[in-house]
Amino acid sequence: MFDWLGTKKGLPLWVSWRLNHGMKKDVEQIFEGIAETRKELLTSWAHEYWGYIERLAEQLTSAHIPGQPSQQKDQIGRLLERTYARGHDWTELFLLDGEGQVVVSTYGKHEGTRYEGSSLLAPALAYVRDGSATRPCLFGPYGDPITLALGARSSSFHDKMTLLFVYPLVVNGHYAGALCGRVPNDVLGDLIQRESGHVYPDSGDNYIFMAKPQLNRHIALGTALSRSRFEDRTFTHGENLKDGVTTDWGIVSIREHTELEIVFTDPATGELHPGVRNTIDNGSNLFVEFPGYSDYRHIPVIGKGVTLQLPHCPDVWGMMCEGDLEEVYRIRSIRWRFSILQLWQTFIQAVLTTALVAVLAGQVPVWVTAAAAGVWTLLFGQLVAGAMQKKESRRVVRNLRRINRFIRINAEGKGDLTQRLEPSKFDNDETRELAKWINNMIDSLEGIMLQVKLAASDVLASQNVMNESAAVTAKSTERVSRKVGDMIGSIRNQLKDIDMAKQSTDEMRDTLRLLEFQAAEQIAVAQSEVDRIGDKMQHISTKVGDTNDTIRKFMHTVEEIRGVLQVIEEISAQTNLLALNASIEAARVGEQGRGFAVVASEIRKLADMTRRSTEEVHQITQQIYEEAEQAYTSMDEGTQVVEEGTQLVAAAASTLQTAQSEDNRKSQVVDEVVGLMERIALVSMENRKVSSDVEGKVQELIGEMDSVRQTSESVESITKFLQQLVGQFKLTESRLR
Structure with a gap:
């Protein structure tokens, strides 16, 4: 019944699942929506930045720049700087000549570098010049020390992992070089994570992995291609991959970054965990039922997997949008809490009434016993039960007023969009869910x-x-x-x-x-x-x-x-x-x-x-x-x-x-x-x-x-x-x- 979880871990999760199994449709829609939204974000972003590159390439190939080479270089540099200023995720734009040498760059120290047969960019340049034909290429992620040296621009996170937009320049029918745009790979993590908008703040993680390598054949299936939300202490309340996540089969950890260092396998079997494997095999995977499936931390998770291919990217990527089964189904409805409260009230009232009747039955007339039981029931209902109901209602109303106040501030058109509701201050019921979705909406x-x-x-x-x-x-x-x-x-x-x-x-x-x-x-x-x-x-x-x-x-x-x-x-x-x-x-x-x-x-x-x-x-x-x-x-x-x-x-x-x-x-x-x-x-x-x-x-x-x-x-x-x-x-x- 509890499958690989065992009774100790599985029973509490099964109880939560049974209590909230009516949410299954909603949970499916949540993960479907998260996956599709993130997929559209990635595709739209790639189209936007290819648009920058294509417009710049058109300016470079159609402009006849007179004057000395130094004047030409200055004018090309101004065009690069203008596009660099418009695309906030660029950290460098540079121009390669037909021999693979950097002739102009927004990063001056990069000029003069030559990319030959064994260089980092060799696979991308070979793909761009496929025989007599040319084609653009979105290359990466790959490690590039220049990206690390350039530093962060639009992301709070930064390492050497890089995405490179490579666009061939053709003049009079002949290859004349390539226009390249450098973007830190952490930008992808920013696009799909939206940390403050996570519906499942304790466990929700969206990550990209290799599904079908075409250009980067050295990258194994299921290898991480984006930053994990649990890469460091920024996102998690518990263990993280930098310090190491402890499992019964050892510690899962990274040295520098998630990309290319983590392969999403179940540590118990050494095989790709079911979410990733089914997504690769079927192109899509949705599983939100008990007992979930084991991820690389050997924790039961549920979620949605999709495959995607960004414009001009030879490789097919997969993306998982997951949450821990425990967090997704830990909610306890207000209706459930009121039912429990009503059960306790009824039980206490029945016990006390029985005791009262037992005490009075042999000492006073029957009518007095009946009247005493009625008065006791009335007093208990008005005083004790009313007080308990009032306290519970006050909890709900207090939370609703907190939500109402937060919404009212932003509804007036001059709100503070930097503020978020703190889910921890709400009970584990619909009000907390409402607060999380409001945070998601505000985010x-x-x-x-x-x-x-x-x-x-x-x-x-x-x-x-x-x-x-x-x-x-x-x-x-x-x-x-x-x-x-x-x-x-x-x-x-x-x-x-x-x-x-x-x-x-x-x-x-x-x-x-x-x-x-x-x-x-x-x-x-x-x-x-x-x-x-x-x-x-x-x-x-x-x-x-x-x-x-x-x-x-x-x-x-x-x-x-x-x-x-x-x-x-x-x-x-x-x-x-x-x-x-x-x-x-x-x-x-x-x-x-x-x-x-x-x-x-x-x-x-x-x-x-x-x-x-x-x-x-x-x-x-x-x-x-x-x-x-x-x-x-x-x-x-x-x-x-x-x-x-x-x-x-x-x-x-x-x-x-x-x-x-x-x-x-x-x-x-x-x-x-x-x-x-x-x-x-x-x-x-x-x-x-x-x-x-x-x-x-x-x-x-x-x-x-x-x-x-x-x-x-x-x-x-x-x-x-x-x-x-x-x-x-x-x-x-x-x-x-």
């Missing part, structure tokens, strides 16, 4: 008010930073607005210059087209004249050929000299006329006609010589053959000169055609320039529109900044009002939870 309320106070302080600090940033941004926006205005003014001036340039280009195009038209006309005239000269040169060439034929005829026959001389005179006259015309045409052509002038001069000379020869022919008949031969030679040279002249005429025609083509090319270039200017004008029009839009957007931004500033001032007022509301309550300043 929760104080924790909430402290969080609100801290949040209000954070909001106010952030608000001040935002106000400063808004002011700087507003000034920068105004400067940008002025710069944009200046830029738009310059663009408008450029647009005016472009419009003038386009207008000038249009005028230049018209002028060039007019010049092109005039040049085309002149080239056409020159082309016509060159063609005419070409015809004349062809005619001259023909005449020269005829002259050669005539001379040959002179050489064949002297008898025909006179007729030939007549013909020569006519040809000479015509040649002279043609030479004159050629000279005139050459003069009109100008520089290009100089060759024609030479030809014309030579032709005139030939005509004069022919004329003189004709006049002298009668005198020098004997020399006619020689002169005719000379004339033939001269005419042959003349033919060559004429051919050269023809070539010059062709070259002149080609030159005129080239000039006309170049004029056409110039016109095409001008058209292209004008087209380019038109496109520039179109782009300038678009720029004018865009610049106007930019100017409008800048003005809208200035308006939005004014709105942000007004909203910021409103939030600041609300935050100050919130602080005033919180300030109405007296809080424990040294307690952050």
Whole structure:
């Protein structure tokens, strides 16, 4: 019946269990509520601190910090300090480079430390860089001397046990290092213990243990991962783990801290105690019945076990929320006490009445005996029983008034949340239970008010930073607005210059087209004249050929000299006329006609010589053959000169055609320039529109900044009002939870 407890220990516990077995449902709900609340606290806390890390990592990876390395380090340090100030549980934030060296830290002595293959952080860094992929990691708990050297920040307890948030930094797809946040592991104990809010102040303990190791495979199942409430004398009225808890199977103790030093085994069997084992096997365990189960102290306990996995933590943890069976069921109800009192009253009254009737029965009439018994019953009920009932009721009322007074102080909205009811001053009944739950409620309320106070302080600090940033941004926006205005003014001036340039280009195009038209006309005239000269040169060439034929005829026959001389005179006259015309045409052509002038001069000379020869022919008949031969030679040279002249005429025609083509090319270039200017004008029009839009957007931004500033001032007022509301309550300043 009493199982492993034995009769001596088991019987009193069984009696308590039987007297209060109707509380089973309530006890189950109590432990269920404690376990779920603590699990949510842990998960919410982890999400909150991962949020700090992720926002800081985003700032570090997205910020392009110009300047020298020292300036970059200072700016990164300021970002770390800002996050450190917001997260009250951080004791250090530091940045590792790709080689595992601490480059920036809120703890200056840590900078320069390198974490290599066998270092404390090697498992975490290996997990973060799993091949080519990266992932965050919540690493620990593990012992780190730096945590001990840094000291406590938000917890009343402190040792070297550490939790480390490790977040990989990826730049351009490549691992660039890791952002790390250090939190003392005792923070977990603070989250799940809430000492002053313990419903079972003498025995209640909430602790975390290893349920399924994935990264920390060296940690055995059931090993403690958080501080026990009984680690030292702070929490217990009896033995503690520092001094050693005595059992029939030896002393259970720790050297430095609960974490990793205690494995939750039953000392009687050496196996994991049933609460831990069932939680690991089933993921959950609830047991609140007699005789409970033996824990590592070999004391009968009951409670609720759950498993959980915090964000980015590779390991699965278990959490037990327990209380000693004796304390949970030691309550004695007011109804029970009144029943006992009534039983004693009835028993005493029956005994005394029986004695009175026995004494009077043989000495007085029956009616006197009956009347005496009735009077005695009335007097006993009014005096003795009434006094006993009054005393018992006064105990209950006194306790209720104490509770009422405590509640009234805090119900007025300006209560002292540092005060707690002392359960030891209450009877072991519902009033004590009520006092414990009121303490739990006040403890929760104080924790909430402290969080609100801290949040209000954070909001106010952030608000001040935002106000400063808004002011700087507003000034920068105004400067940008002025710069944009200046830029738009310059663009408008450029647009005016472009419009003038386009207008000038249009005028230049018209002028060039007019010049092109005039040049085309002149080239056409020159082309016509060159063609005419070409015809004349062809005619001259023909005449020269005829002259050669005539001379040959002179050489064949002297008898025909006179007729030939007549013909020569006519040809000479015509040649002279043609030479004159050629000279005139050459003069009109100008520089290009100089060759024609030479030809014309030579032709005139030939005509004069022919004329003189004709006049002298009668005198020098004997020399006619020689002169005719000379004339033939001269005419042959003349033919060559004429051919050269023809070539010059062709070259002149080609030159005129080239000039006309170049004029056409110039016109095409001008058209292209004008087209380019038109496109520039179109782009300038678009720029004018865009610049106007930019100017409008800048003005809208200035308006939005004014709105942000007004909203910021409103939030600041609300935050100050919130602080005033919180300030109405007296809080424990040294307690952050």
